[in-house]
Amino acid sequence: MNFLIQPKKYRSLMADEGSRAIMNKTIEFFETMGKKRLLDDFHKKIWYKEFVEFIGRERIFAKLLTPKQYAGNDPDARWDTARNNEFSELLAFYGLGYWYCFQVSILGLGPIWMSPNEKAKQNAARLLKEGAIFAFGLSEREHGADIYSTETKLTPRGDGTYVANGEKYYIGNGN
Numbered sequence: 001m002n003f004l005i006q007p008k009k010y011r012s013l014m015a016d017e018g019s020r021a022i023m024n025k026t027i028e029f030f031e032t033m034g035k036k037r038l039l040d041d042f043h044k045k046i047w048y049k050e051f052v053e054f055i056g057r058e059r060i061f062a063k064l065l066t067p068k069q070y071a072g073n074d075p076d077a078r079w080d081t082a083r084n085n086e087f088s089e090l091l092a093f094y095g096l097g098y099w100y101c102f103q104v105s106i107l108g109l110g111p112i113w114m115s116p117n118e119k120a121k122q123n124a125a126r127l128l129k130e131g132a133i134f135a136f137g138l139s140e141r142e143h144g145a146d147i148y149s150t151e152t153k154l155t156p157r158g159d160g161t162y163v164a165n166g167e168k169y170y171i172g173n174g175n
Contacts, residue, residue: 005093007031012086018076019083022060023090029054030094038095048097056131060087061102065109070125079113101133108134 007027012020029051030038041048055061063077064084071077084106092099112124124134152166 062128105134107136
């Protein structure tokens with residue numbers, strides 16, 4: 001078994017053609033960019049707009065991050081931890097910014113998929129199909145995202161909504 005990714009010799013660990021296609025298209029995308037461009041973009045801190053357009057156009061996050069029951073008729077769409085792990089390793093090989101985009105989307109989607117809110121789940125599935133990336137927030141300088149040590153307070157407004165008061169830092173896919 002190879003433990004070091006070799007793009008020209010890469011063989012997906014996934015048995016199904018749809019998953020292998022995701023991995024191969026992603027490798028092709030980055031190999032077409034080339035190492036020089038990847039390194040230049042990283043050092044110049046250039047936003048990965050082309051990557052976001054690529055994953056949207058190819059519906060890659062929709063295929064990888066949508067649970068089967070919200071995937072409609074797409075036989076390649078499912079939340080599969082082994083497949084997501086393989087994709088994550090590919091992205092990290094090409095650049096941590098690409099990996100970060102994927103991981104933060106996972107963090108943003110997790111609470112939606114685990115919630116009882118069907119409307120939010122349908123909306124997330126639709127947004128993924130449209131090429132959206134997701135984000136996760138609510139981090140504090142002293143406590144990170146530890147909800148048990150948070151200093152932020154939620155105050156009811158009386159109309160069924162709340163106001164969050166405290167210092168928060170956004171963690172997410174923004175430029």
